[in-house]
Amino acid sequence: MNKLVKRSLTVGGGILALQFLRKALTFKPNPRYEPWERKPYREFENKILVLGGGFSGYTAAKSLCKMTEDRDDVAVMVVSRENYFTFWPMLAGVISSDIETKNVAQPLRRSLIELGASFRRADVKEIDFEEKLVTAVDEGVKSVQIPFDHLIMTLGGEPAYFGIPGVEEHAISMKSINTAEEIRNRVIERYEEHTISRGEVPASKLTFVIIGGGATGVETASELHSLVHQALAPDYPNIEPHRVRIILVDRNEQILKELDPALRRTARKKLADLQVEVMNNVGAREITGDKVVLDNGHVIECENVIWTAGARASVSLERFEGLPYDERKGLEVDPYCRVKGFDNVWGIGDCAANIDSKGNPIPPNAQAAVQGGKVVARNVLAAIDGKELKTFDYRPLGQLVEMGSQFAVNEVMGVKFSGFIAALFWRVTYLFKTESPQNRARIAADWLMDLFFHPSVTQIRGRER
Numbered sequence: 515m516n517k518l519v520k521r522s523l524t525v526g527g528g529i530l531a532l533q534f535l536r537k538a539l540t541f542k543p544n545p546r547y548e549p550w551e552r553k554p555y556r557e558f559e560n561k562i563l564v565l566g567g568g569f570s571g572y573t574a575a576k577s578l579c580k581m582t583e584d585r586d587d588v589a590v591m592v593v594s595r596e597n598y599f600t601f602w603p604m605l606a607g608v609i610s611s612d613i614e615t616k617n618v619a620q621p622l623r624r625s626l627i628e629l630g631a632s633f634r635r636a637d638v639k640e641i642d643f644e645e646k647l648v649t650a651v652d653e654g655v656k657s658v659q660i661p662f663d664h665l666i667m668t669l670g671g672e673p674a675y676f677g678i679p680g681v682e683e684h685a686i687s688m689k690s691i692n693t694a695e696e697i698r699n700r701v702i703e704r705y706e707e708h709t710i711s712r713g714e715v716p717a718s719k720l721t722f723v724i725i726g727g728g729a730t731g732v733e734t735a736s737e738l739h740s741l742v743h744q745a746l747a748p749d750y751p752n753i754e755p756h757r758v759r760i761i762l763v764d765r766n767e768q769i770l771k772e773l774d775p776a777l778r779r780t781a782r783k784k785l786a787d788l789q790v791e792v793m794n795n796v797g798a799r800e801i802t803g804d805k806v807v808l809d810n811g812h813v814i815e816c817e818n819v820i821w822t823a824g825a826r827a828s829v830s831l832e833r834f835e836g837l838p839y840d841e842r843k844g845l846e847v848d849p850y851c852r853v854k855g856f857d858n859v860w861g862i863g864d865c866a867a868n869i870d871s872k873g874n875p876i877p878p879n880a881q882a883a884v885q886g887g888k889v890v891a892r893n894v895l896a897a898i899d900g901k902e903l904k905t906f907d908y909r910p911l912g913q914l915v916e917m918g919s920q921f922a923v924n925e926v927m928g929v930k931f932s933g934f935i936a937a938l939f940w941r942v943t944y945l946f947k948t949e950s951p952q953n954r955a956r957i958a959a960d961w962l963m964d965l966f967f968h969p970s971v972t973q974i975r976g977r978e979r
């Protein structure tokens with residue numbers, strides 16, 4: 515009998531230990547609600563509606579859910595045009611096929627549901643501030659009205675063209691997740707034309723002009739170089755990669771004006787090594803289908819222009835009457851991220867002109883969007899609970915610029931470094947910041963594979979039957 519009890523205890527203990535191990539390996543925090551326990555968003559006492567699910571909107575929703583885990587009076591809903599958010603800092607990597615497009619898209623729906631928030635994929639069309647109602651439309655067909663007690667505006671930004679003729683019609687601008695693929699496909703199209711016409715194509719078809727010498731412009735030029743000289747070289751042995759001219763045009767005295775001067779020089783030297791031509795102190799006056807006219811009168815014969823030279827607040831904001839809004843800077847907000855003239859409307863990220871407690875402007879970048887998301891979540895809850903609000907005092911952590919897979923120029927908390935170690939740092943940092951574990955694993959696997967194989971470049975084309 516004693517033996518039987520001992521054996522049963524051993525088997526039972528073994529099963530429990532295995533269960534414990536399985537749980538430890540597949541650990542996930544308990545969801546705020548099980549789906550069947552959830553009451554509808556509309557029935558909560560305090561409804562917080564987040565418009566836009568990018569860096570700032572997602573962070574605000576995530577922080578709110580974490581801070582209200584034990585509360586039953588607060589509901590969070592996110593409305594965004596897509597069911598993913600674009601991890602912009604990695605987008606340039608898609609040009610050279612270093613990163614797959616789908617891995618730059620961070621899925622929103624599942625992570626928000628698991629956090630305890632609700633999600634609607636829809637385009638925000640109208641806001642009735644009196645009635646506290648937002649009207650959103652999905653693909654122009656289904657319309658939904660969503661009530662709110664607090665509204666967080668995080669609609670992001672878009673390229674600014676400064677009224678320069680021809681930019682919108684003729685240039686590719688880095689404004690959506692498809693753009694990087696569009697640039698890659700443009701190179702493939704030009705190469706195919708070159709191959710079919712046995713090399714008799716004008717030089718303008720193989721000239722790529724990137725306008726804007728900030729981080730996005732420099733990364734785009736470097737990735738184009740990798741695409742031409744590494745990824746596509748084995749596919750088109752008949753095309754001498756140096757026939758492709760890559761020109762970076764920048765209005766400032768030096769490229770990467772936000773970086774330390776020594777790092778700017780390092781980046782400039784690296785571009786020279788890559789044979790990227792850099793033109794400073796000059797801007798574009800006009801872009802046509804086959805040339806770029808610069809404001810010093812110089813003309814570049816070119817049929818491929820990429821625009822990375824300016825940004826402004828989302829045009830969606832123009833739809834909403836009664837908001838204090840400046841087209842270039844965005845929503846006018848106080849240092850607590852509250853939209854001027856409102857108690858319950860908040861603005862953060864690229865759509866808002868955020869300022870710190872001293873009135874200094876906060877730059878529109880991903881770090882500020884994430885930090886702002888946390889601040890606004892805290893302040894909305896403080897407003898609900900009648901507590902004191904905190905100012906948004908932005909702490910810049912640094913700037914990382916990748917120039918191909920093996921080189922970067924970084925400035926992190928005052929420490930400046932460049933080269934291969936900097937490129938590794940860039941990769942580890944952004945991998946760590948990627949929200950989706952699946953995307954993180956796939957990107958890491960892609961980078962690992964690239965050590966052994968050339969990335970393969972494919973162009974998926976629709977076909978009319």
Ligand SMILES: Cc1cc2nc3c(=O)[nH]c(=O)nc-3n(C[C@H](O)[C@H](O)[C@H](O)COP(=O)(O)OP(=O)(O)OC[C@H]3O[C@@H](n4cnc5c(N)ncnc54)[C@H](O)[C@@H]3O)c2cc1C
Binds near residue numbers: 598880
């Ligand atoms: C190509 C590129 C590279 C960049 N690289 C870097 C970098 O390396 N480091 C860095 O710090 N910053 C970088 N940035 C800037 C950074 O990505 C932005 O500052 C940041 O994304 C701002 O966050 P956000 O939440 O305000 O906007 P976003 O992240 O753009 O999110 C806005 C969201 O609102 C949604 N939306 C807009 N209008 C509507 C509407 N009417 N209805 C519903 N939803 C709507 C959009 O679909 C989107 O999901 C880069 C930007 C670009 C374009």
